[in-house]
Amino acid sequence: MTNPIPQPEGLDSVHLNRRSFLRTGLGGALFLGTVSVTAGLSGCATTPTGRLGAVETRMDARYQFQFLTADDIDLFEALLPAILGSAIPEQPQHRRMAIAGTVERIDAGIHKFGPANQKELRQLFDLLNFGFTRITIARVWSPWPNVTTKQANAFLDRWRSSSIGLFNNGYMALTKISNVAFYGYPENWHLSGYPGPPEWAVKALPQFRNA
Amino acid sequence: MSLTDRIAQGLESGWKVTDGATLTENQTAEADVVIVGTGAGGGTTAEILAKSGLSVILVEEGRLYYQKDFKMDELTSYANLYQEGMSRVTKDGAISILQGRCVGGSTTVNWTSSFRTPDATLNYWAKQFGLDALSPEAMAPWFEGRETRHSVSPWRVDPNLNNDVLRQGCEKLGFSWQVIPRNVKGCWNLGYCGVGCPTNAKQGALTTTIPGALDHNARMYHGLRADRLVMKQGRIDALQATAMASDGITPTNITVTLKARHFVVAASAIGSPGLLLRSDLPDPYERVGKRSFIHPVNASVAQMPERVDPFYGAPQSIYSDEFNFRNGVDGEAGYKLEVPPLHPAMSAGVVPGHGDQQAKNLAGLPWMQSVIALMRDGFHKDSPGGTVSLRDDGSPMLDYPVTDYLWKGLRRAFYTMAEIQFAAGADRVRLMHLDSDWYSSWADAKAAIDGFSMEPHRVRLFTAHQMGGCAMGSNPEESVVNGFGEHHHVSNLSVHDASIFPTSIGANPQLSVYALAARNSVRLAQRLKA
Numbered sequence: 001m002t003n004p005i006p007q008p009e010g011l012d013s014v015h016l017n018r019r020s021f022l023r024t025g026l027g028g029a030l031f032l033g034t035v036s037v038t039a040g041l042s043g044c045a046t047t048p049t050g051r052l053g054a055v056e057t058r059m060d061a062r063y064q065f066q067f068l069t070a071d072d073i074d075l076f077e078a079l080l081p082a083i084l085g086s087a088i089p090e091q092p093q094h095r096r097m098a099i100a101g102t103v104e105r106i107d108a109g110i111h112k113f114g115p116a117n118q119k120e121l122r123q124l125f126d127l128l129n130f131g132f133t134r135i136t137i138a139r140v141w142s143p144w145p146n147v148t149t150k151q152a153n154a155f156l157d158r159w160r161s162s163s164i165g166l167f168n169n170g171y172m173a174l175t176k177i178s179n180v181a182f183y184g185y186p187e188n189w190h191l192s193g194y195p196g197p198p199e200w201a202v203k204a205l206p207q208f209r210n211a
Numbered sequence: 212m213s214l215t216d217r218i219a220q221g222l223e224s225g226w227k228v229t230d231g232a233t234l235t236e237n238q239t240a241e242a243d244v245v246i247v248g249t250g251a252g253g254g255t256t257a258e259i260l261a262k263s264g265l266s267v268i269l270v271e272e273g274r275l276y277y278q279k280d281f282k283m284d285e286l287t288s289y290a291n292l293y294q295e296g297m298s299r300v301t302k303d304g305a306i307s308i309l310q311g312r313c314v315g316g317s318t319t320v321n322w323t324s325s326f327r328t329p330d331a332t333l334n335y336w337a338k339q340f341g342l343d344a345l346s347p348e349a350m351a352p353w354f355e356g357r358e359t360r361h362s363v364s365p366w367r368v369d370p371n372l373n374n375d376v377l378r379q380g381c382e383k384l385g386f387s388w389q390v391i392p393r394n395v396k397g398c399w400n401l402g403y404c405g406v407g408c409p410t411n412a413k414q415g416a417l418t419t420t421i422p423g424a425l426d427h428n429a430r431m432y433h434g435l436r437a438d439r440l441v442m443k444q445g446r447i448d449a450l451q452a453t454a455m456a457s458d459g460i461t462p463t464n465i466t467v468t469l470k471a472r473h474f475v476v477a478a479s480a481i482g483s484p485g486l487l488l489r490s491d492l493p494d495p496y497e498r499v500g501k502r503s504f505i506h507p508v509n510a511s512v513a514q515m516p517e518r519v520d521p522f523y524g525a526p527q528s529i530y531s532d533e534f535n536f537r538n539g540v541d542g543e544a545g546y547k548l549e550v551p552p553l554h555p556a557m558s559a560g561v562v563p564g565h566g567d568q569q570a571k572n573l574a575g576l577p578w579m580q581s582v583i584a585l586m587r588d589g590f591h592k593d594s595p596g597g598t599v600s601l602r603d604d605g606s607p608m609l610d611y612p613v614t615d616y617l618w619k620g621l622r623r624a625f626y627t628m629a630e631i632q633f634a635a636g637a638d639r640v641r642l643m644h645l646d647s648d649w650y651s652s653w654a655d656a657k658a659a660i661d662g663f664s665m666e667p668h669r670v671r672l673f674t675a676h677q678m679g680g681c682a683m684g685s686n687p688e689e690s691v692v693n694g695f696g697e698h699h700h701v702s703n704l705s706v707h708d709a710s711i712f713p714t715s716i717g718a719n720p721q722l723s724v725y726a727l728a729a730r731n732s733v734r735l736a737q738r739l740k741a
Binding site for chain 2: 082083084085086087105108109110111112113114115116117120153156160161165168169172173175176178179180181182183184185186188189191192193194197198201202205206207208
């Protein structure tokens with residue numbers, strides 16, 4: 001694989017070259033593999049975040065990240081306002097907490113996916129985090145911390161409606177993991193009109209009584 | 212109403228249960244029979260063999276979860292009870308695989324629907340694969356026996372509205388429908404079967420055959436991953452296994468070697484071929500991992516005028532076989548119609564979308580109803596199934612290409628589901644397809660479905676039933692095991708799960724696995740005690 005990214009000669013030709021390249025599954029897989037290595041070498045923050053200070057990340061400092069890197073967190077902080085839309089609060093502090101909590105649950109969920117699917121997600125996130133492919137493949141010009149909700153939405157819509165299966169797959173992976181982590185969280189159940197398990201059953205069952 | 216927890220009682224009374232995560236030294240153990248997997252097949256086998264006086268060791272990669280862990284919460288249950296934390300998909304990512312990984316296997320997280328293998332399927336197996344001994348008449352006593360063991364009977368409580376919509380629509384359109392038999396005893400009609408039954412009403416392997424086996428001196432390791440079957444002088448000598456940490460996914464450096472006279476593999480239609488492939492067992496006609504079937508599922512969601520509350524009530528109680536065998540057993544693709552429960556996390560993951568539109572969709576959950584169609588794959592030459600192969604790290608992966616034959620069936624199913632929902636009074640209907648809108652009339656929905664591109668990813672596809680990959684048959688050139696699940700080429704190996712199905716079956720598979728495993732275990736016990 002000597003030159004995985006064709007040099008842009010014009011928007012159309014980049015579009016075409018990229019499209020035909022990614023259509024071949026093999027090209028896609030090798031390409032993503034190359035990106036991961038390159039991203040690591042160019043010094044992206046590629047190790048799991050561990051514990052970040054609450055000041056740096058505006059998050060609960062007690063949570064220990066097991067998979068998401070600092071770059072991944074930037075990615076989700078940019079995408080979640082678009083993915084969750086009007087479901088997250090407008091008030092800035094509550095909004096930050098909603099996003100931070102969802103990011104933590106996304107991390108916990110990915111940890112339980114196990115190594116095989118973690119590897120797939122690592123490739124996807126690296127592609128989106130590595131500047132060059134973020135621009136040429138995802139067509140997101142700004143680094144994620146500078147991406148507006150409108151731009152994030154446009155990116156998601158592009159991947160959703162694309163005829164390239166790999167992009168559809170990426171769209172579903174990003175939205176599924178976010179939607180599940182958000183709407184599945186008891187504090188957000190009211191957003192889907194779900195009252196939770198029936199109160200009478202919770203009262204009657206032994207596993208809900210405190211030891 | 213049953214609040215007696217057999218697992219808690221059994222553990223207290225001294226059951227031989229070992230958590231792999233607690234092991235600190237490599238070790239070896241030995242028994243008459245080692246059984247890999249504690250699901251529908253493994254549990255049935257273990258109980259029958261243990262009761263016959265044989266010493267049995269059960270090996271389960273997942274962990275032991277039971278009533279104390281079942282708090283009707285999606286996020287914890289999906290992470291702990293399902294393969295790959297509910298992220299398992301086919302190779303191209305186009306089909307979501309719902310499969311259990313815990314003691315009891317998929318029977319711990321299924322929706323309790325229990326059907327005998329359809330007569331047409333058994334007759335097809337006899338004709339195509341030389342399985343004459345599996346006729347409906349021959350199998351009847353085995354189905355009866357397992358129906359008793361697992362308390363299977365048609366659900367007598369009124370269907371929840373989610374299910375009744377299917378019934379109403381079928382009635383209006385003249386489609387046949389029936390009540391679903393469920394393997395429950397003293398069910399509280401709560402609807403949380405899919406996240407672990409909180410009341411012990413569900414009679415899956417966890418509450419029946421696993422306790423039965425452990426009561427009869429069987430030994431069970433959970434958190435122990437079966438790596439390889441090692442052969443010596445033409446027979447399997449031992450199973451090598453790796454202990455898993457308590458997170459359920461990180462291997463430790465502890466290995467356990469299990470020796471036995473006979474080995475039974477019941478690790479699911481993905482796990483069993485995986486184990487056989489890793490073990491490099493004789494497979495002269497390269498049959499292992501081939502002809503893997505999944506009952507591909509597509510779905511439709513409706514917004515009803517009244518509150519449905521699709522998250523409450525027995526999740527599945529009505530089905531329709533109107534379209535299952537309509538074109539004969541091997542004609543155009545047939546499908547079974549059922550209803551899935553809709554809880555918030557699952558719904559948020561299944562309805563494809565994001566942003567304000569998604570928030571609006573999900574806010575409507577209490578008025579949402581859904582119908583699913585399960586394609587009966589494997590009965591036509593253009594439905595050859597998928598392939599299980601190994602990833603670099605040895606874990607199994609399913610590649611399932613959806614053929615034109617199946618796409619045609621899936622499109623027909625979209626029409627059927629939408630028509631039924633409108634007939635039942637839906638305000639609007641939306642198909643689970645990336646290009647689907649909400650449609651306010653059957654005519655609009657029909658026109659839209661006409662134009663859908665039926666392609667991977669665009670059509671949202673699921674599977675809750677994994678079958679095949681270690682097919683049974685009389686001809687070793689076309690199968691891995693014989694009609695008794697006995698491996699054609701390895702004398703002390705049997706396969707006792709759904710991986711032995713030579714095609715899919717056209718019904719939820721747990722009862723079929725129970726019945727075949729029971730029949731095959733009785734024979735195995737006789738052989739081993741002779």
